[in-house]
Amino acid sequence: MSNEKLIITVSREYGSGGRKIAKMLAESLGIGFYDGELLSLVAKESGYTEEFVRKNEQKKTRSLLYSLYLSSQILPAGDVIFIAQTKVIQDLAEKESCVIVGRCADYVLRNRENVVNIFIHAPFEKRVERVRDEYKEDAPDNNHKAYVQKKDKERVAYYNYFADENWGKAKSYHLSIDSSIGDESCVRIITDYINEIRSK
């Protein structure tokens, strides 16, 4: 499959460095990287501004079906954005090899071939450290532990709402890796994995 398109989805725990690792991976493989960049594409698709998308995309909304029941015209912003993201992700997968971070891309592309799903995680304490020291995130009352816990819950809730309940289960991914080994090491291991696939 050396000449075929390859879509790599990266799901990651908050504070695991997954986004950074995914970006390094895309650079190392010489293919596109979509995360923040995705937002501007999505914004165009949904008719919202990029700033509006950034603020609303992970907001909890009412049940999608309930919303559809209430009105076939007006959906909560979060749902409209998710639907637009889904279309953008599917179009990207049609068009080019790339790395897509988050946004339930693994779920969106679940019935497609040539998709490799990666999960990046790290022990809680390591993630708290990284969020405080590397991300330099401000946490309410400077309590980074509570902040990471809140982010963990939000991420799982987002996935469970829009996708299914398999977030973080090893079986949901082709490769899952603990980033404590180091970001560069992670990139090398994932690249090795991709090279094994490409050599088939």
Added chain:
Amino acid sequence: MSNEKLIITVSREYGSGGRKIAKMLAESLGIGFYDGELLSLVAKESGYTEEFVRKNEQKKTRSLLYSLYLSSQILPAGDVIFIAQTKVIQDLAEKESCVIVGRCADYVLRNRENVVNIFIHAPFEKRVERVRDEYKEDAPDNNHKAYVQKKDKERVAYYNYFADENWGKAKSYHLSIDSSIGDESCVRIITDYINEIRSK
């Protein structure tokens, strides 16, 4: 840590080829491999014969605490074997670098340093195929699907009973890999991972 002992635990779904991959990995790294071999050591430890251990080690037993409550002297065979296995695994980890398959070794060694936990899985259909064609296992009524489902349940129940409820969650392992990529490829990826650790 290039000169330190390294214990690699391999947990695996039934039919994923995890045991074979673990054996190839141990050979590739030139370190000990403990699975069936473990049984004879355990048998000596518990006073049971090797055959008795093989028949009883994964049998469901009553709650360990309830059994202890009923009698501080007589424990079900499965529990005695597990306690003996725990001791054997701890002794092995003290003594030499090795690969240990199954037996909740990841849980038994959870508070120890220099332990790398690997999880090997594969899609259900691939596992059914392997059990039928490669393991050549006889399944009741030749129904290999039902047989693999039963084995899955047994493995999870065994882990939940003796360890905790984290079996199969990506966070429980340093590296999880879908063996559909091929057994040799898995060995190479895991070896790369071990080499990254050793180079630190």
